[in-house]
Amino acid sequence: MIDSAISDMLLENKEHFLIPASSVATVQEDNSLMHAFLVLNKVRYSKIPVLRGDDELVGLLSMPMITNEMLGMEDLDTDVLDKKCVGDVMEKNVPAIENPYDVEEVMHLLVDNPFLPVVADHNEFTGIVTRKEWMKSFNFLVHNIDKQYKLEPIKQSEPANH
Incomplete structure (x- = not known):
C-alpha cells in the first residue's frame, strides 16, 4: 500500500493526468486497416484506442x-x-482503468504500458492516462518530498548474536 503522504504528493497535479477522449486519436473497429494506417502514421502514436x-x-x-x-x-x-x-x-482484452487517480493501480499498470485507457460505465472510453504525466508527478515527488515532510531513516535494530 502506498503511504498517504506519497499518494497526496503524486496527486497534486492530477488535473493533468486524464487526457480527455476528445483529444485522443482513435479508430473504430470496423474501419479499414488503410484508414487506421493513415491515422497512426499521421498522429505518430505507438498505439491508439479502438x-x-x-x-x-x-x-x-x-x-x-x-x-x-x-x-x-x-x-x-x-x-x-x-x-x-x-x-x-487489434489487441483485445487490454488493461483499462475506471479511476485515473487510483495511485496504486495506475502505477502498477503503467510499468508495462505507455498509457492506460480510462473508461466509465459500459466501457465508455473517456480518455487516457499516460506514463509521461505520472512520471512528471513522480519527478515532483522525489524533488520536493523533503520540502513538505521531515524524512528520517528508521532506526535499524542491531542483528542478534547467535
Whole structure:
C-alpha cells in the first residue's frame, strides 16, 4: 500500500493526468486497416484506442499490428489494408482503468504500458492516462518530498548474536 503522504504528493497535479477522449486519436473497429494506417502514421502514436459504436473501448491498435498483416514471405501486400478491418487485428482484452487517480493501480499498470485507457460505465472510453504525466508527478515527488515532510531513516535494530 502506498503511504498517504506519497499518494497526496503524486496527486497534486492530477488535473493533468486524464487526457480527455476528445483529444485522443482513435479508430473504430470496423474501419479499414488503410484508414487506421493513415491515422497512426499521421498522429505518430505507438498505439491508439479502438472504439465501437457509442465510444465503447474494445481494444488497442499499433502500426506493427497493421504491418504484420502486410508482410508476406516474399513481398509486401498492401491490398490487405483495404480487405481487412481494425477489428481483425487489434489487441483485445487490454488493461483499462475506471479511476485515473487510483495511485496504486495506475502505477502498477503503467510499468508495462505507455498509457492506460480510462473508461466509465459500459466501457465508455473517456480518455487516457499516460506514463509521461505520472512520471512528471513522480519527478515532483522525489524533488520536493523533503520540502513538505521531515524524512528520517528508521532506526535499524542491531542483528542478534547467535
